[in-house]
Amino acid sequence: MFHFFRRSACAALALSLASLAAAPAAAQQASGSYLAGRQAMIESDYSAAAEYFTRALMRDTANPALLENVVFAQLALGRLDRAVPVAQQIRSLGLSSQVGHLALAAGQAQAGDYDALIARDTEALAISPLVDGLLTGWAHMGAGSVSQALAEFDALAEEKGLRGFALYHRALALASVGDFEGAEEMFAADGGQLAMVSRRAVIARTEVLSQLGRNGEALQVLQAAFGGRSDPGLADLRARLEAGSTLPFSIAPEVQDGFAEVFYSVGAALSGEAADDYVLIYARLASALSANHVDAVLLSAELLDQLGRYELSVATYKQVPQGHPDYHAAELGRAEALRRAAKPDAAIEVLEQLARDNPDLPGVHSALGDLLRQQEQYAAAAAAFDAALSLSEEEAPGRWYLLYSRGICHERLKNWEQAEADFRAALALNPDQPLVLNYLGYSLVEKRVKLDEALGMIERAAAARPESGYIVDSLGWVLYRLGRYEEAVSHMEKAVALMPVDPVVNDHLGDVFWAVGRTLEAEFQWKRALSFIGPQDTGGEADPERIRRKLDVGLDQVLQEEGASPLTVANDG
DSSP, X not given: OOOHHHHHHHHHOOOOOHHHHOOOHHXXXXXXXXXXXXXXXXXXXXXXXXXXXXXXXXXXXXXXXXXXXXXXXXXXXXXXXXXXXXXXXXXXXXXXXXXXXHHHHHHHHHXXXXXXXXXXXXXXXXXXXXXXXXXXXXXXXXXXXHHHHHHHHHHHHTSTTOHHHHHHHHHHHHHHTTOHHHHHHHHHHHHHGGGGSSHHHHHHHHHHHHHTTOHHHHHHHHHHHHTTOOOHHHHHHHHHHHTTOOOOOOSSSSHHHHHHHHHXXXXXXXXXXXXXXXXXXXXXXXXXXXXXXXXXXXXXXXXXXXXXXXXXXXXXXTXXXXXXXXXXXXXXXXXXXXXXXXXXXXXXXXXXXXXXXXXXXXXXXXXXXXXXHHXXXXXXXXXXXXXXXHHSOTTOTTHHHHHHHXXXXXXXXXXXXXXXXXXXXXXXXXXXXXXXXXXXXXXXXXXXOSHHHHHHHHHHHHHHOTTOHHHHHHHHHHHHHXXXXXXXXXXXXXXXXXXXXXXXXXXXXXXXXXXXXXXXXXXXXXXXXXXXXXXXXXXXXXXXXXXXXXXXXXXXXXXXXXXXXXXXXXXXX
């Protein structure tokens, strides 16, 4: 639903940071500070990059690459105040730098220097036609010329690919001066398409309608956009509308908020399409211009997480105040960043507290269950999924996943009857879900029951996910269990090609090779499997002691010692 901005932004903003990747000879020959800064930038360690590049700049004060890198790093850290002086230095040297132009324009917006923004030479100081146009429009709003601002937005709307952005900001500008009728006229045009370009656009229209005393229509807009989906933020909006309260216009009530929305709406549109560090700059600028722009904080934190800067991501998530409706989203994000930072206990603590504070949110219990399951705390995870299931509707789209996840917990706890019931209930809701088909099918194979049914399930899963190593492995393994050894070979070989360092898959291929008489290749695969089992991996499916025994005496002898059925080629194989 909310993809219009993204497509338009990517078409309109062919923005390049090539100058950051190519350093001049002087910089390349500089001291270790430059080299350390460059490495820090590659690793997205912006604090270190800013420090090292600043040191190098002290010895080479007019170096374009150093200057631009310092601006970039400071903006990535959200330090607009430190970026602006360096950007001014770039300008004073007569150099052109897109990231420098961004910092200068944002600095003028922050200072409320509307005349300077209006008078900007958008050719010499170009950012992009979109950003330049939107900033100029809001600058006219700040200067008190609403008509000139609207004319600027209208002109921008005529540019290919920019119409949605321009009209969205035109509507916000009208609402910011109390012209809610004019704003709603724009949001309602073309079947309400403008209000559906993003979550914030939906909320903006909802608030505009409430300001007009049309809470019933506002509720209809929320329902059309989000259906039955809810979170504390949406629930709060719905509750206030249903109670007859008039919602304040919060998206861009002041010009400063309008400037912030420029950078946020462009950044959000580019997220997932442009480089994460470039999008981060836009999110950081939005936060710098509006302290209340929680969405910009959340986007910044998410991007830092994706860039591997987990501590900085955690710190950014913590900027969202506890009383804010989106606090739960920030805490979910913070828990994920802590998990990725290899701090699972801290992540669990965050989610457990969040679950206590928000006992009626199924998503919180689900997230806690997932994390506990990853930490092999299956009983606690199953309890968390119990809570999530009790709060979800019977036909909720994501209910199959909760059943599937709880089924995994029960299977690991050796509660097979409960596990199978959960898997089959998940399939009843989502019959062609490959994850469920594969897990249930593989489990049946391992239990050596209902093998024909298991084969059918795994074949369906493999057809849906032919490049999933786990699923292809399952297909090969069920054929092996059925005695169709020759058929199993090609599937197991493909599984190993897809997952070359997985010990289970390599172990399975070894067994299949042994079954078809390729004993030397079998021993090779078993040795590979052993090499991929770490010292801490003692409870995994690939049992190192069993593999060593197979290397010593062969698979046939191991099966005999275990009291298992001997290898037998299927009659129809």
